[in-house]
Amino acid sequence: MTHGKTLILVVVALVSGFGAGFVLRPMIVPMHPVAATPGDALSTQYPVAPRSKQYFAAHLDKARQVLAACKDGAVGGDECANAERAVIEADGHDRFKRFMGN
Template sequence: MTQGKTLIIVLVTLIIGFGAGFVLRPVIVPVERAAIVAGPPAAAPMPAEPRGTQYFAAHLDEARQIVAQCAEGTARGDECANAEQAVIEAEGRERFKKFMSN
């Protein structure tokens, strides 16, 4: 008999708790109003994916140009790291070939 009363008390308590939670949720955490936008902003173009290390390994002249632009501060982002990595690897291969040929 006491198990039945305990089960009823637990169920009633849970129902009251969930009900209070649903009722008080807007008060506890207010719903933020989203800004209405007519369309996508025209001034902010979608950034292109940065070219990878493999691309720059195949195009070393362009990689060296990007590294120079990054040093000047005119280029930023993942392309700088990818281009620099490709140039470092290419120079390392060249040094290794020179070392092995001697």
């Protein structure tokens, strides 16, 4: 008989715990995101990932612009490295084609 009482007690505790969780969740974690103020910068909320080497390989003119900005110090990080790799590979490919006579 004590086994049945224990089982009923566990089920009641679980049901009341889940019920309390559903009732208290809106108070613990708001359901709607907090509205951003006009002074908040979008880039601080959602950081922009650096463009990939494949992107710069397809857009060499932009890669060269980014490299110039990197030398000036306006741009930094992985975007500079990706642009530099794309430009180096494209220049190497062009040199190889000229060497082979194509």
